[in-house]
Amino acid sequence: MPIKSAPVEVNIGPQHPSTHGVFRMVAKIDGERIVDVKMVVGYLHRSMEKLAEERTFTQNIPFTDRMDYLAAMSGNLGYCLSVEKLAGIDVPERAQYLRVIFAELQRIASHLMATGTFINDCGAWQTPVMYCMRDREKVLDLLEMTCGARLTTNYMRIGGVAFDIPEEFLPALDRLVNDDLPYRFEEYDQLLSGNEIIMMRARDVGVVTPETAINASLSGPMLRSAGIAWDLRKADPYCVYDRMTFDIPVGYNGDAFDRMLIRIEEMKQSLRIIRQAMHDLPGGAHKTDVPLALRPPAGEAYSRVESPKGELGFYVVSDGGPAPYRWHVRSPSLINLSVLKEMTVGQTIADAIVTLGSIDINVGEVDR
Amino acid sequence: MLLTIVTEHWWDIRDLSNLSAKIAELIDAAGGPHWLIFVVTGLLGAGGIIAFIGACAVINIWVERRVVGRMQSRLGPNRLGPFGLLQPVADAIKLMQKEVLQPKTASGLIFTAAPIAFTIPGIWLMAVLPWGRNMVLADLDVGVLFLLAASSLGALAVFMAGYSSNNKYSLFGSMRAIAALVSYEIPIVVALLGVVLFTGTMRLSGIVLFQEHYWVPLLLLQPLPFLIYFISISAELNRTPADVSEAESEIVGGFHTEYSGMKFGLFYAAELINAVVVSAIIATVFLGGWWMYKVDEVVPGWMIFIGKIYAVYFLFVWTRGTLPRFRIDQLLAFAWKWMTPMAIVNVMLVAAEVLLWEETGWSAGLLLPAYVVINNALAVGLIVAFVRVFAPKFQRFPTGLRMYSNIDVPALPAVHPADAAPVGTPAS
Numbered sequence: 156m157p158i159k160s161a162p163v164e165v166n167i168g169p170q171h172p173s174t175h176g177v178f179r180m181v182a183k184i185d186g187e188r189i190v191d192v193k194m195v196v197g198y199l200h201r202s203m204e205k206l207a208e209e210r211t212f213t214q215n216i217p218f219t220d221r222m223d224y225l226a227a228m229s230g231n232l233g234y235c236l237s238v239e240k241l242a243g244i245d246v247p248e249r250a251q252y253l254r255v256i257f258a259e260l261q262r263i264a265s266h267l268m269a270t271g272t273f274i275n276d277c278g279a280w281q282t283p284v285m286y287c288m289r290d291r292e293k294v295l296d297l298l299e300m301t302c303g304a305r306l307t308t309n310y311m312r313i314g315g316v317a318f319d320i321p322e323e324f325l326p327a328l329d330r331l332v333n334d335d336l337p338y339r340f341e342e343y344d345q346l347l348s349g350n351e352i353i354m355m356r357a358r359d360v361g362v363v364t365p366e367t368a369i370n371a372s373l374s375g376p377m378l379r380s381a382g383i384a385w386d387l388r389k390a391d392p393y394c395v396y397d398r399m400t401f402d403i404p405v406g407y408n409g410d411a412f413d414r415m416l417i418r419i420e421e422m423k424q425s426l427r428i429i430r431q432a433m434h435d436l437p438g439g440a441h442k443t444d445v446p447l448a449l450r451p452p453a454g455e456a457y458s459r460v461e462s463p464k465g466e467l468g469f470y471v472v473s474d475g476g477p478a479p480y481r482w483h484v485r486s487p488s489l490i491n492l493s494v495l496k497e498m499t500v501g502q503t504i505a506d507a508i509v510t511l512g513s514i515d516i517n518v519g520e521v522d523r
Numbered sequence: 524m525l526l527t528i529v530t531e532h533w534w535d536i537r538d539l540s541n542l543s544a545k546i547a548e549l550i551d552a553a554g555g556p557h558w559l560i561f562v563v564t565g566l567l568g569a570g571g572i573i574a575f576i577g578a579c580a581v582i583n584i585w586v587e588r589r590v591v592g593r594m595q596s597r598l599g600p601n602r603l604g605p606f607g608l609l610q611p612v613a614d615a616i617k618l619m620q621k622e623v624l625q626p627k628t629a630s631g632l633i634f635t636a637a638p639i640a641f642t643i644p645g646i647w648l649m650a651v652l653p654w655g656r657n658m659v660l661a662d663l664d665v666g667v668l669f670l671l672a673a674s675s676l677g678a679l680a681v682f683m684a685g686y687s688s689n690n691k692y693s694l695f696g697s698m699r700a701i702a703a704l705v706s707y708e709i710p711i712v713v714a715l716l717g718v719v720l721f722t723g724t725m726r727l728s729g730i731v732l733f734q735e736h737y738w739v740p741l742l743l744l745q746p747l748p749f750l751i752y753f754i755s756i757s758a759e760l761n762r763t764p765a766d767v768s769e770a771e772s773e774i775v776g777g778f779h780t781e782y783s784g785m786k787f788g789l790f791y792a793a794e795l796i797n798a799v800v801v802s803a804i805i806a807t808v809f810l811g812g813w814w815m816y817k818v819d820e821v822v823p824g825w826m827i828f829i830g831k832i833y834a835v836y837f838l839f840v841w842t843r844g845t846l847p848r849f850r851i852d853q854l855l856a857f858a859w860k861w862m863t864p865m866a867i868v869n870v871m872l873v874a875a876e877v878l879l880w881e882e883t884g885w886s887a888g889l890l891l892p893a894y895v896v897i898n899n900a901l902a903v904g905l906i907v908a909f910v911r912v913f914a915p916k917f918q919r920f921p922t923g924l925r926m927y928s929n930i931d932v933p934a935l936p937a938v939h940p941a942d943a944a945p946v947g948t949p950a951s
Contacts, residue, residue, distance in 0.1 A: 172772055277848065278770060280763045282595045352846055356850060391932075402926040402928045403927045404924040405925045420926075503850060505848075
């Protein structure tokens with residue numbers, strides 16, 4: 156008698172230890188192989204784009220904290236840039252340098268989290284996460300020192316930043332970027348980049364071809380792992396990135412392992428940028444005077460920043476009123492996630508988890 | 524001599540079997556039936572072993588969390604009691620208070636029996652392990668065979684748990700557990716065969732006495748079986764580099780996804796018990812059990828044994844805190860492609876060595892050092908050779924990154940195509 160076998164449908168998520176929040180992946184599985192994947196998003200939808208139409212431009216800044224809560228500064232920055240572009244506001248030099256410093260600190264914090272949880276998805280028993288969290292704490296301490304918050308910073312303002320840095324900030328930052336972190340990043344390189352088991356788990360897993368990457372409009376480490384040199388800090392410089400010297404790491408294979416290497420290397424490059432910004436930090440005002448109920452002229456503006464996850468774009472339409480007429484967010488997490496099916500079909504469940512971890516999604520940003 | 528005087532008394536802690544010998548004498552003197560001696564001493568030993576196992580299960584929660592905590596650059600539990608020592612008690616109380624949920628679709632009897640079936644074999648195993656020169660509860664002639672038989676029963680319980688839960692994740696976990704069992708049982712058996720060939724006995728106390736007699740722990744004589752046994756048994760124990768059947772990040776909890784309350788607690792405790800028992804097996808077979816050169820004349824043998832158990836247990840915790848997990852197919856390939864051939868090569872070499880030893884009758888003082896050198900060289904050589912041959916090949920492109928300091932940005936058209944002046948002649 157022939158044994159009848161059929162693919163089994165398994166719900167991975169929304170309540171699952173490694174879906175990084177409430178993302179759901181309906182996988183059709185034949186033995187251990189994945190035959191088909193259906194992605195279900197929206198469990199964390201908070202209707203931010205609609206809510207923003209009821210609030211003033213300044214009141215919308217906290218929403219950007221709560222989208223990608225692991226990289227709140229990048230969200231702040233992207234949104235403020237778009238409103239400044241719309242209203243034609245000039246930002247003081249010092250504020251621009253501070254924005255660069257905090258955006259890069261946030262990139263370090265976010266990449267540390269991504270690397271740690273990625274190795275956790277590979278099955279390590281919490282150790283890399285703890286190591287990465289330890290260093291992320293130091294970065295968050297600096298954010299707390301400046302704006303009083305660690306996660307939802309709400310620091311950037313339209314026309315500058317909310318507060319100037321306190322006196323003890325620069326010495327602490329100097330200690331962090333020159334003494335603490337470089338040593339740690341070398342350690343991660345040694346522990347992770349040559350690790351045989353991580354190589355076996357992550358090489359040739361979740362491969363993105365350059366064609367797929369461009370067609371699906373991927374960005375950030377996902378795009379660069381596929382071998383395409385593209386970084387908005389170089390390609391479309393904002394703030395003062397055009398004055399900084401730094402390199403962009405680009406992978407060869409487009410697999411999960413390359414993404415991990417790129418993140419570690421980007422953290423080192425972020426340190427370089429912070430050092431330069433610290434050195435060149437000018438004096439002066441940290442903020443221009445902008446009315447709280449800002450009424451930008453009717454029109455539209457799109458501005459984009461390289462957030463840790465990729466191209467984070469804000470499209471703002473104004474009808475001349477105090478609130479945006481329409482506010483749209485191009486969130487890198489959602490768009491990077493869109494290729495999950497191509498990446499996982501034909502692989503095992505374990506690979507799918509590693510792939511999902513290497514995309515580094517943030518469900519807060521996917522669903523908004 | 525003080526030492527000899529102490530030895531003659533039943534309260535000498537260096538060999539607790541003196542106690543049961545004294546009891547036997549008492550029963551004899553009182554004219555009790557002969558079988559009573561076996562019953563009483565047997566129950567006494569069993570009680571002692573169960574007490575030890577229970578104490579280990581409680582203490583190891585603390586040990587494991589504390590040691591792993593240090594490895595992860597944090598403190599671990601340190602609030603409850605001195606050094607957080609009462610934390611396991613709090614954990615146990617919490618687990619006992621929790622409601623034991625059982626899915627409606629689960630098959631009740633097997634679902635309940637699985638955690639019990641998971642715990643018992645571990646306790647059985649301790650019975651045949653020698654704790655001191657005469658301190659062994661059941662000195663089986665086929666001790667090694669018993670070890671192999673009982674230690675693979677755990678996987679059956681895992682399968683019971685996963686299959687009866689009626690949950691897809693659990694089923695995956697139990698499928699993986701069976702696959703791992705089938706693959707890893709072979710290298711374990713063949714690796715221990717090398718040890719048995721060398722010592723010429725399957726009796727565990729005999730294996731210890733061999734190491735005592737020739738003054739060499741089998742770890743030196745049989746380094747390859749030690750490695751193979753350590754890796755394979757961590758696959759069977761679901762310890763982290765190979766914990767595919769409960770793989771938290773992949774299949775939630777694997778076979779114990781549906782368990783809660785004290786049923787889960789039993790799984791949790793049994794995992795720690797099994798780790799201790801396997802450490803004890805390694806300590807007995809490869810590290811000389813209660814024997815340790817001249818130290819065992821001063822320090823009680825069972826203390827040395829416990830010390831060795833915890834040294835090996837530390838190794839398990841260490842690997843757990845350090846390594847990521849293999850994928851299931853990689854794990855099975857590792858068993859078939861690496862472990863099994865290596866173990867077979869080792870057995871052939873051991874057979875030749877033992878034959879040479881017996882046929883020529885050369886002195887052990889001459890041969891054993893030579894064997895130590897040969898076997899260690901073989902272990903290193905085999906591992907290097909296998910790495911050369913079987914290392915995973917995925918290098919489609921060189922590893923590493925290219926660094927770009929500048930990006931070529933394609934120029935955008937100056938005028939948007941829709942706004943551009945029309946090309947060609949408009950239709951009239």
